[in-house]
Amino acid sequence: MYSHAMENYIEAIWRQTLDGGTATTSEVARALGVTAASTSYMFKKLAAAGLVEYKEYSGVSLTAHGKQFAISFIRRHRIVERFLVQTLGVAWEDADDLTHEMEQAVPEEVLERMHAQMGYPTTCPHGYPIPSKDGTYPELNLRPVVDLTPGEGAPIGQVSEHDPELLRYFARQGLQPGRGLRMLEHDAVGQTYTLELEGRPAPLVLAAAVAAHVRVHA
Amino acid sequence: MYSHAMENYIEAIWRQTLDGGTATTSEVARALGVTAASTSYMFKKLAAAGLVEYKEYSGVSLTAHGKQFAISFIRRHRIVERFLVQTLGVAWEDADDLTHEMEQAVPEEVLERMHAQMGYPTTCPHGYPIPSKDGTYPELNLRPVVDLTPGEGAPIGQVSEHDPELLRYFARQGLQPGRGLRMLEHDAVGQTYTLELEGRPAPLVLAAAVAAHVRVHA
């Protein structure tokens, strides 16, 4: 029905329009490592297939149909990713890339068995929700860690998943979903947050730009 | 380096030349569900890549190089197949097809982790050997079940893997690698073998044509 190439574009568009806007040709091209010309060509194909709304020179947004399609392989991605980490012991920070290599090929039956084998987890290893089979995308009740007031604590809910460098750093610090966290202080001038992290002897000082990639349960 | 299409052709050729001959255009075409013309075109490409010896109108055989290449994804196939059955509980008779759908995409690292997670098994679920990483294809010491003399017993070693119908039948009868087997009698005229099968109350009567797909440990 739809080609692998189309899947990749839809996934990239989905990622880029999470916060509601449109995805531009050049952004998507960069994300996929192709030229803007190729992306423009594909935008037309996707529009013809009814997966995106396309207005020349101003980018694309997913139609309801396109969103369903995207969610179906976000689900696939996150189940496989979790399986690689949880069952096969793949390193947290490498999981996204490895998953991306193999995900399109995993048959539905195998996917469901992976999910079942893990006891139907509801999030990927980085804390992002696994959509349900019927296409529902569960909204998690999370808030930025930087919103914690000093003294306030909460378990880590989610960390940004696409930068292996950053993930490696988080892993080294023990900053992973599920761990308890407490805000100690916020240095507005120095742009750092000092946090108490479960299982870690000394407090953790996080640059504001890095802390922005961490969310805690509300 | 080599495309997925080329992999598929090499795999089909490998299967068809196990017993030493050459693979013909039409056999390979049928196995892959493409036309003879496409296969002929691909034979030339494979020959140019040094993977096969190609003589027009008389088929192809794998070069040493081609054999190495084939073995590398026979390994891949069998590890994934075993993983699907053993760890994910996929039905024995469906494993070959499902594996074929996803195998090309499984990254080396994931493959090795699957293998490790199962404790480095040496055969696929149908009893075929898993080649080692260095490209060695272990020859198992097996013989056709039909060579057993009456009264003689041996554990099942391997059953033909490519016919889901037949596999379903074997599974229903409990005829799977590892099970103990004893030859009771051979009816040459009726073309049947009567076997005692471990875990099965009554003896099993197997048509000669079917028994030909079963091998036991020597």
Next chain:
DNA sequence: ATCTAAGTTTAGACAGAGCTAAAGAGGAGG
């Protein structure tokens, strides 16, 4: 020894997805 049928190869076309180069839109700064 020849004919014919089956199997094989060639020729030519097409679809998918990418590229480069060139042309066209749009917006920021003069």
Next chain:
DNA sequence: CCTCCTCTTTAGCTCTGTCTAAACTTAGAT
């Protein structure tokens, strides 16, 4: 209001892997 730079699109090409139709081999049957 115009200009220029950046971004986007179009045009035209390439490479894979497939197809159909036609031509050619090979070998078995007469």
